[in-house]
Amino acid sequence: QKEVEQDPGPLSVPEGAIVSLNCTYSNSAFQYFMWYRQYSRKGPELLMYTYSSGNKEDGRFTAQVDKSSKYISLFIRDSQPSDSATYLCAMTGSARQLTFGSGTQLTVLP
Amino acid sequence: DTAVSQTPKYLVTQMGNDKSIKCEQNLGHDTMYWYKQDSKKFLKIMFSYNNKELIINETVPNRFSPKSPDKAHLNLHINSLELGDSAVYFCASSHASGGTYEQYFGPGTRLTVT
Numbered sequence: 656q657k658e659v660e661q662d663p664g665p666l667s668v669p670e671g672a673i674v675s676l677n678c679t680y681s682n683s684a685f686q687y688f689m690w691y692r693q694y695s696r697k698g699p700e701l702l703m704y705t706y707s708s709g710n711k712e713d714g715r716f717t718a719q720v721d722k723s724s725k726y727i728s729l730f731i732r733d734s735q736p737s738d739s740a741t742y743l744c745a746m747t748g749s750a751r752q753l754t755f756g757s758g759t760q761l762t763v764l765p
Numbered sequence: 766d767t768a769v770s771q772t773p774k775y776l777v778t779q780m781g782n783d784k785s786i787k788c789e790q791n792l793g794h795d796t797m798y799w800y801k802q803d804s805k806k807f808l809k810i811m812f813s814y815n816n817k818e819l820i821i822n823e824t825v826p827n828r829f830s831p832k833s834p835d836k837a838h839l840n841l842h843i844n845s846l847e848l849g850d851s852a853v854y855f856c857a858s859s860h861a862s863g864g865t866y867e868q869y870f871g872p873g874t875r876l877t878v879t
Contacts, residue, residue: 741806
């Protein structure tokens, strides 16, 4: 069983839809949670960063962490074709090394 | 300005060869990393390194070795390349202090072993 599980998709939605991306994890030591966006043939880029439980909002993006359920989510409102990418969740405890999910491929159709 | 750069972008080579991938960061970070991303997009840490400590993922074969001439550079040397080494390799960097673990990635090196 992997430490971080993420539905690989692919996920296809119409423009303007609300997108929900999720990861579950098993390691209770994780306390830093991140979402990375990776466009095709590019390196991952940090999208959202959250420490411990709670919500964080940045424009059209909202990250949620529920440590009691070991479940994190990324919501994208008013999705745009430019949001089409692979979204990777990542997390770490105090070891500094990130553990990534396998990524969810998202396509937003115009 | 490129924050984290890697060379080459593409590398095609034959089994048994030795090759190196170079990485440079101009962010002033003190920790650098190498990741391997397989064909299913799964990103796996290989090494993390600062000037004090090298942490090696125990699953990485000893044919892989990081070499750091200074804080801004972390190169990856691979001996006796195998077919299974074909993947995209990403370099990344971050600050080690401050309680944050945000990492910045390079554009990747696509390695194909034939």
